[in-house]
Amino acid sequence: MLKRLFNLLKTHPLQNAAIIGQRRSGKTSLLNYLRRITTTPTIQLRPGQKADWLPHPETYRWIFVDFQDVRMASRERLLGYLLESMQLPVPHPCDLENFMDRFCGQVKIPTIILMDEVGVGLQRCPELDDGFWESLRALATNQADGNLAFVLSTPESPIDLAHHTGHSSPFFNIFGYTTTLGPLKEPEARELIASSPIPFSEEDTAWIVEHSGGWPILLQILCRERLFSLEEEDLSDDWQEEGLEQIQPFVYLLKTEQ
Numbered sequence: 001m002l003k004r005l006f007n008l009l010k011t012h013p014l015q016n017a018a019i020i021g022q023r024r025s026g027k028t029s030l031l032n033y034l035r036r037i038t039t040t041p042t043i044q045l046r047p048g049q050k051a052d053w054l055p056h057p058e059t060y061r062w063i064f065v066d067f068q069d070v071r072m073a074s075r076e077r078l079l080g081y082l083l084e085s086m087q088l089p090v091p092h093p094c095d096l097e098n099f100m101d102r103f104c105g106q107v108k109i110p111t112i113i114l115m116d117e118v119g120v121g122l123q124r125c126p127e128l129d130d131g132f133w134e135s136l137r138a139l140a141t142n143q144a145d146g147n148l149a150f151v152l153s154t155p156e157s158p159i160d161l162a163h164h165t166g167h168s169s170p171f172f173n174i175f176g177y178t179t180t181l182g183p184l185k186e187p188e189a190r191e192l193i194a195s196s197p198i199p200f201s202e203e204d205t206a207w208i209v210e211h212s213g214g215w216p217i218l219l220q221i222l223c224r225e226r227l228f229s230l231e232e233e234d235l236s237d238d239w240q241e242e243g244l245e246q247i248q249p250f251v252y253l254l255k256t257e258q
Helices: 002-010 027-039 075-085 096-103 118-124 130-142 158-164 186-193 202-212 216-231 238-246 252-257
Strands: 017-020 061-066 111-116 148-154 177-180
Touching: 002 027, 002 148, 002 177, 017 027, 027 061, 027 111, 027 148, 061 075, 075 096, 096 130, 111 118, 118 148, 118 158, 130 148, 148 158, 186 202, 186 216, 202 216, 202 238, 216 238, 216 252
Parallel strands: 017 148, 017 177, 061 111, 111 148
Antiparallel strands: none
């Protein structure tokens, strides 16, 4: 999946992608990984962790939009934020027409706009109407010389999401690649567990893998509880009971896999 995503972002023109997944399935973490991993200092990487996904990562601009941030519900503030992130002057008023005038023709380097929880934006933000989304489509397809791409995180396919929220903009048809997040495979889960600053026993590792089902959020919670107990030199198994209690709000992830 990572190889496919980065391949879309290192070709010209850049290609758009959608990451589909349930709540707390790791969509936001993946978006943050995409924008940070290629410029993360080697000393901060796990042993053997791949980071050379892009040939010239320093030339890329990443813009992160979180639709759970109430400020992104205002079209004017969102447009202003996009311009500021592009280091372009913000017009007054920052309406859609003035935004397009400022943005068009100014995308000179590979630019990726990461949009997290797009479903929230479509459901709760009436100012983000079809005209808004159509303008973004125009930017990506005609006004950026192939240097602009969108990567969305959504609970369902962009086309279905638009349909279910009453939107008809062709913006949601430009995502030729979609990937659905699931749990990590056992070797990947074990690699994550092995990154603990205090090594876990094989017995503890196997228990965490089994009870997390490989879901990153569950792995993180169970690893956190085991690490706390090791730091406190607690030799009991109370951490397991506490871990199972802490993952209760997210056990729907496990039920999905059954």
